[in-house]
Amino acid sequence: MDYSNFGTKFTQPNGIIQLMEDLGDAKNSNNPNIVMLGGGNPALVPEVNDIFINELQKLVANNTLSNVFGLYDGPTGNDAFRAALAKQLKSEYSWDLTANNIALGNGSQANFFVLFNLLAGSMPDGSHKKVLFPLAPEYVGYADQGLTDDMFVAIKPDIEILNTESGSNQFKYIINFKAVEQVLASDSSISALCVSRPTNPTGNVITDEEVQHLDLLAKQYNIPLIIDNAYGDPFPGCIYTDANLTWNSNIILCMSLSKLGLPGLRTGIVVANNDIIKAIGRVNGSMVLSPNSFGPSLVTRLINEDELLPLCKNSVLPFYREKAQTAMNLFDEIFAHLPVYLHKVEGAFFMWLWFKEAKITSEQLYQKLKEQDVYIIPGHNFFIGIDDAWAHKHQCIRINYATDASTLRKGLEAIKAVMA
Structure with missing residues (x-):
């Protein structure tokens, strides 16, 4: 089938589509050994989730849900x-x-x-x-x-x-x-x-x-x-x-x-x-x-x-701040004395690792880890608008640390083993 310019552009393979397809395949595989450190999905914060369920129940009780739908x-x-x-x-x-x-x-x-x-x-x-x-x-x-x-x-x-x-x-x-x-x-x-x-x-x-x-x-x-x-x-x-x-x-x-x-x-x-x-x-x-x-x-x-801002301040922020501290502690432990750098964690829920002396590219690392059911995102995809051969683009990876500590540890140790 012949597509328009629009169709051609938005149906051709690209980095983000391939990554999301890989993440989707991993999610749907029901493999209990998968280490999912890619993607941008937030964690389920128990107190916050309970409040959203309560709000949904209020919409039902007040007979306003039909207006929403x-x-x-x-x-x-x-x-x-x-x-x-x-x-x-x-x-x-x-x-x-x-x-x-x-x-x-x-x-x-x-x-x-x-x-x-x-x-x-x-x-x-x-x-x-x-x-x-x-x-x-x-x-x-x-x-x-x-x-x-x-x-x-x-x-x-x-x-x-x-x-x-x-x-x-x-x-x-x-x-x-x-x-x-x-x-x-x-x-x-x-x-x-x-x-x-x-x-x-x-x-x-x-x-x-x-x-x-x-x-x-x-x-x-x-x-x-x-x-x-x-x-x-x-x-x-x-x-x-x-x-x-x-x-x-x-x-x-x-x-x-x-x-x-x-x-x-x-x-x-x-x-x-x-x-x-x-x-x-x-x-x-x-x-x-x-x-x-x-x-x-x-x-x-x-x-x-x-009620929303206190919820963020008292539940969401402490939850992710603790996750951030755990991620930094694991980085310090696992990559101690190695030429691996962590971008200063100031917000969101991502670790950005820079392998300053890497012998393989972040894409090659991604493919090797995927064979082990460990999923990260290679860094070159994020350097939009920089088209030259800057080596730094291929030395970085993104990790989502909105997961449990044992999963994060397993993933970081797998990364270290591949990069050793």
Whole structure:
């Protein structure tokens, strides 16, 4: 069958599809020996899960579940949820916004597809616009979101080796602002900046000063700054360092209910100026009529009764902080005295390992581990927009540590054995 350009682009094999297919096959195999350290699935936090079940039971008891299942919301999403979230964000951060500054979509992935293609790609005047990632590596799910090719540009980071009290081999990626400014000054095709905070895959949390610098650059060049806040404050709040959330009419802030523990309900949130929100609503209306209302309906009461943020602070954050500490302790134990570096764990729930003297690539490591039923994600997939032969791209892997300690230990020891 002959496909259109769209069909050809989105049906061809790529890194993320192959990885997700492998993860799906592993999940469905019912093999009890599988060590699943790939993928981005959050853990099941018992206290949080119990509260969501309780909220579902309340929807049933109040006879409102039929409204959730049986009625369309508007194309920008559930009005009650949008109003509740706007009120909370205004109260928590003193932002000048209303429900008209919030749109919903069927997951963050769908929202980024809309945003990237609204702002970049083929333009009416015949030009071609691009999205700039000021810090690589970045979220692998961005890679194939563009309707046109060559839609993303990325800046290689500065790499800072850290001195830690424990003597652990750690490093941190830093934004190379000189390089960012050079690209913005020389390339008029840049139509948006995009950064995740905390960053998937590394757990990096760029500083408040870095966010302010990016915001000033975006305003200087009259382009929006997109901040992917899927793991950040106010929910789920998986940040283990000092960081403040910021928003203004030039920032497009993207949030999610997935990392709260509701990934299957596919609820992505965009906070932006009215023009962007209206545009998202019109695209939603054409593509899906109306976003999923189940996730928003499940958490609206929690927001209105000021229960969601305490839940994040008292249950979600401590849960993942403990997981992070376990991951760091296991890294220090298993990779002690080896030329293996861990990116400083500042947020989210990922370990990013750099095998500085690796003799095989991360893709080769991935294939060898898969033969042992151990699943990680090779790092080169995350360096979107960097097309040269930079060796560092092939020396890193991402691990999801939102699992039990014994599984994580087994996986890390398998990695060490292959890399020895």
